[in-house]
Structures are given as C-alpha cells and as structure tokens.
Amino acid sequence: MDTATVPVIGFIGFGEAAFHISNGLKNAGIQTIHAFDVMADDPNAGVMIKKRMETAEVHKCNYLEELLENSDIIFCATSAKFALSIAQQAAKAITKDKIYVDLNSASPSTKKEVATAIGTAGGLFADAAVMAPVPPHGHKVPMLVSGSGALQFAALMKTYGMDITFINEQAGSSSAMKMFRSIFMKGFTSLLLETLSASYQAGVDKEVLASIQETLSGSTLEELANLLITRTAIHAERRVTEMGEVVATLNEMKLDSTMSQATKTKLQNIVHMDLKNYFGGKVPANYSDVLEAIEELSKIK
Known part of the structure; x- marks a missing residue:
C-alpha cells in the first residue's frame, strides 16, 4: 500500500x-x-x-x-x-x-x-x-x-x-x-514526592525546590549525567553514610523513606564494586566510563 x-x-x-x-x-x-x-x-x-x-x-x-x-x-x-x-x-x-x-x-x-x-x-x-x-x-x-x-x-x-x-x-x-525512560520519569516523581514530603513538613519546601532548580538549570541531561554519575563512582561510600542519615531523619519524622533506602542500597552496591579503586581515585571523564566499568566488574563477579 x-x-x-x-x-x-x-x-x-x-x-x-x-x-x-x-x-x-x-x-x-x-x-x-x-x-x-x-x-x-x-x-x-x-x-x-x-x-x-x-x-x-x-x-x-x-x-x-x-x-x-x-x-x-x-x-x-x-x-x-x-x-x-x-x-x-x-x-x-x-x-x-x-x-x-x-x-x-x-x-x-x-x-x-x-x-x-x-x-x-x-x-x-x-x-x-x-x-x-x-x-x-x-x-x-x-x-x-x-x-x-x-x-x-x-x-x-x-x-x-x-x-x-x-x-x-x-x-x-x-x-x-519507553520502559527505560520510565525508570527515570516515575522514579524522579517518586523522589520528588519523598523530598517534598519531608521538606514541606520542615517548612523548607520552597527553598529545597529552589536549590534543586539551581543545580539542574543550565546543563543538559547528558552534562548532568557526566557530572553526577562520575563523581558518585568515586564518592559512593561517603554518600552511603549520608543517605543513612537521611533515612534515619525520615524515620524520626515518621515519613516514608522507600526511595532514600533504595538510593542507599544502590550506592552500597557501587561501594561493593570498588569503583573508586578501579578508577584509581580519579573522577572518570564520562558517565559511559562508569557504565562500562560496572558491566566489566559484574561479569567478573
């Protein structure tokens, strides 16, 4: 036809x-x-x-x-x-x-x-x-x-x-x-809900939104990936500790901490892979370097 x-x-x-x-x-x-x-x-x-x-x-x-x-x-x-x-x-x-x-x-x-x-x-x-x-x-x-x-x-x-x-x-x-985009879009919405639930109860929701906006503005998503994922590969252990404090705080506030606990678990997995040692303690140049390292180390294990 x-x-x-x-x-x-x-x-x-x-x-x-x-x-x-x-x-x-x-x-x-x-x-x-x-x-x-x-x-x-x-x-x-x-x-x-x-x-x-x-x-x-x-x-x-x-x-x-x-x-x-x-x-x-x-x-x-x-x-x-x-x-x-x-x-x-x-x-x-x-x-x-x-x-x-x-x-x-x-x-x-x-x-x-x-x-x-x-x-x-x-x-x-x-x-x-x-x-x-x-x-x-x-x-x-x-x-x-x-x-x-x-x-x-x-x-x-x-x-x-x-x-x-x-x-x-x-x-x-x-x-x-569509499916992999949903990981971000649905996950982002869930993260935003957890973030605002806590910050609203603490009376700082507007300020938190403005702070996040400042971080996200002026960069493409690829640029953010190159910034955030590469640094996480090196600093995951410190961030596990930080997220532990976040979870404890949400629990004290009697708020749901599902997303924060999942973030802590994801970061802990990165620590177990020892990406910091893999990259010699130096922040890699591109997010794809991290993804390739994760794939390589996953095969070894």
Whole structure:
C-alpha cells in the first residue's frame, strides 16, 4: 500500500486509547475503521464499548478474523498481559499485506515474541511505544515505532497527522526506550514526592525546590549525567553514610523513606564494586566510563 491510498484501520480492543485515536483519525480523513473487542457484548462493560464505537462511527466486528480480513493496519490496544496470545491468534488469519501495530505497554521481549508470531505468518509488525497520555492528544499522541513494518506504518500514518518517530527495524527497541525512560520519569516523581514530603513538613519546601532548580538549570541531561554519575563512582561510600542519615531523619519524622533506602542500597552496591579503586581515585571523564566499568566488574563477579 502506498501513501496515496487511504488505509482501512482496525482496532483489537476498543478502550479509551482506541476511542480517542479513532476519533482523531476520522477527522483526519480515515474513512473506514473497524473494531473488535471481546467485551463488546458483555452486559456491563459492553455498554460503554458500543457507545464509543457509535460515537467514533466505527464498524463493530463480531470476530477477530473479520477485522483482520477487512483492515490494512491493525492496532492491538488491549493489555500487555494479552498482547502475545492475541498476536498468536491474529497470526492464524493475518496476511502479508497487513501491518500489525502493538500499542500495549509490554516488555521488549514480549514485543519480540509478538513480532515473531506476526512475521512467521507473513505480516508486518510495528512495536509502537505511546509516549504520552492519549486523551489530550488523540491520534496525534507521540509514538516511537520499531519493527519490520514500522517505517511503512510511519510513512502511511504521518499523512493523517500522527506523531510517529521511526527508531529502527528491531521489534522491542521502541518499548525498551519507553520502559527505560520510565525508570527515570516515575522514579524522579517518586523522589520528588519523598523530598517534598519531608521538606514541606520542615517548612523548607520552597527553598529545597529552589536549590534543586539551581543545580539542574543550565546543563543538559547528558552534562548532568557526566557530572553526577562520575563523581558518585568515586564518592559512593561517603554518600552511603549520608543517605543513612537521611533515612534515619525520615524515620524520626515518621515519613516514608522507600526511595532514600533504595538510593542507599544502590550506592552500597557501587561501594561493593570498588569503583573508586578501579578508577584509581580519579573522577572518570564520562558517565559511559562508569557504565562500562560496572558491566566489566559484574561479569567478573
């Protein structure tokens, strides 16, 4: 299929994300959208699903095979725990001219298994990592895509306003990027919550925020990584002691210290690796030097 041909879209699962993406695609010029949801005829959950289908002017398919037969691009928008089993079922009916797009927040290994199932059946696969909440953005929600059909999928759907960034042809790459980014984003939020819970109770939350802002401002994230990670490799032992005092203080205040305890544990692991001795007591130049050292020392142990 070339970009001049209007693709027929199919959704496996028609929850909130599928509904908002469908609405956007309809307004952008996609004429026909099919949807199959195993809960569509459920007396309780089915009421909302059918209402969404009617609102988005989506054709309800009664069987998965019906959707696969009549759609050019198939989005799977169900749940990570069902991603592989649905793909294996879809593989029984998918043909080589179809692009199967998995939107589920599944692990890279699951996406690779999905890609194998679809690819073995002759279909093309796109591992799509959704990088923001869908409702505010609709079909324009930012996505990272990888896999055998990712480039073709991006070329087709950018025509209709979708915000798609092609990563590579390896299934799992997009999901890996989303997952590893979440370590920071969710972890940062949790750290911020623990930091502010304590500083607010102590009446210094504004001052603490201003101090952190001063440290973070004016540097790129890579520059901060080069500063913070390299120095931690050398000064981890002292920082373990400091975090021990932090944990004790939070406990005295009767506040949760989960993140601080985890930080202390992470730093203690660095001490056990003896990175300070590995680098001869000198701060390395780049964060990647630390990562390479950790990988090397981990293999030795």
